[in-house]
Amino acid sequence: MNWILPEGSLLEFDGLSKPLKVLRGLGGGGQGQVFEVDVAGEHLALKWYFPSYLARDPNLPKRLGESIRATAPNSDFLWPIALLRPTPATAEAIKLSDPGCGYLMGLRPPGFVGAIEHYAGRIEISLQNVLRAGFFLADAFHDLHSKGLCYKDISLGNLFLQAETGRILICDNDNVDVDGRKLSSVLGTPGFIAPEVLMSRDRPGTNSDLFSLAVLLFRLFTRHDPLRGQMDLGIKCLDEPARRKLYGEDPLFIFDPKNKRNRPNPEEHAAALITWPIYPETLQNLFLQTFCDGMKAPKRRALTGQWKEILAKTIDHRVLCDQCGQENFPDDLATPATCWNCKSTLTQPQTLRLANGVVAASADNEIYLHHFDNLKPPDLNHPVGQVVQHPSDPSMLGLKNLTTEPWTAILSNGSKTTVEAGKTCNLAALIQLFTPMGDVITTI
């Protein structure tokens, strides 16, 4: 690759007190190139735009400046930190007729991979962590929209994941704009764009973000495109006009209950047919809401708050199949259910009842502050307790105290014991827990 900023060079920019060092090129696309740079000992990412791209989006520097002042909605965004314009000496070193400009952002830490790696099936990730990633994504959009901003161009290419935790990072925040304003010329990425935007009936904004969010969640959860079913098989050459028809003129959800014209084909679209039944009806309903009624009526699309609530609940209900070990997510823990994978009957799990929710006692399930308080929105960032297996007997489950305060446990023989911070209480013996946040009652 020909890097616009020479690797190894020291470059000065207006507004930076010291020159930064270009360490190496990280990659490039249609808009520009991204570099790893050293700014006063700190390693950051620098995105540098091609002049041709800046010419098409003249308001880009203004929007970036506003985003930088507004600061990141939450820590899951690799948000712009500073806008960089070259000094005359730097402009000289950049061998372009117009040197362009760029911005600094946080560097993606090791351990995060492009969401495409999951989509392509090249990483191992648990269903729990895929759902967590979905929650964090909805949460990030929630916080962004709460600031009156919209993203406009979410796609698999702008999302990074950590397989071991489900944590996410959103990059390419340069199209973020105040909702309703027309300062950005981006329309989005076909396949993710809402039909009304693709068909130029509307401009991108929070409502079209809700469509793109649902597409991204669907693709993460199923490894399939929500609009590619039977109608995809009718397309010989998948080019721009074909995509316009599929995603804009005649968009039809593959699981639309009222119109079965676009059902997945068992051979060509097996992924969708295998994965969709994994998810509880409450979660499926949000996709139906967005891709059926919400296809033509943007105001009916599932809201970020709904996604957060249902995804958090789905994760709370995770139970493991005794027979095959697969993760299942029943809507109702009290109703008998069968495993989506091996079809055997799921053993009814022990549950943890809290003031604001019921959590299945399955290894790695967690309890959070919002479980104790119905006024708190779901927040998966800071677990206060975790179901863990006994180190020498995995069949023995306990609840680990992840807080700094001791808890008091009432055991089945009527005795009381203290569960210090960092300690685990055997769930087989536990009847009730008193914590400073509230009570936990166990039931079978």
Add this chain to the structure above:
Amino acid sequence: MPFPNVRLTNRPLHFIYICDCSGSMAAQGKMQALNQAIRQSLPGMVKVARDNPEARLLVRAVSFADKASWHISKPTAVEQLQWVDLQAGGITAMGEALELVATQLRSPPMEERALPPVLVLISDGQPTDDFDAGLKQLMNQMWAQKAVRLAIALGHDANMDVLQDFIGPYPQAGGQVGRSMQGVSTSARQPLQASNATALAQYIEWASTAVVGAASMPVSRTQGSASEGNIPLPDLPPTLIDPIEGIGPVVW
């Protein structure tokens, strides 16, 4: 338990180099420059293939001199591709090369469903056979009509008219306005003029990465981005407008 091991739906994307290997290509190191450019572009192409799992990128190459023949006849996954150097010598059977490609764009052997093929024609001279007959046969194929057809003119003796015919008529009104700045192309709807090895390498890299990416999976769209054609072409690399000096011969 891991996420179920489900296979992502994908479609083949056929990428075919059509390379001039006539005697003139031996002059000024053009043949070596082309071999180098293609070989150097392969890692980038592998990365694009990885980033676009909905496309199954398959590469082939035709060479033409006294006659046309398959240099790589089997559609080869780019990870497995090993570029064997092309050798220059002979006249310029460009028409026959297009006929050869036409036979492979018929269905079958073309799959029933695919992504638009990408055809890259590279030449430094004049066809010596019936170019029009070859082009006609090619363009009778639906998959050739749907293909992204790019042409690279090496040096200043290439016949720009036949290369433009291969690409198709250059859209005059609306869309991307193509100007030629200091003899440097600004739109790939016209033949790309490579007057040195650096420019050639950049065009080959662009065709095998940015264009392949655009044909595999749609890229982010802005208002006023190129919309003509059945695949919007990405911007040409900016370095070409002001080529970086110092690599390879400057003038051929």
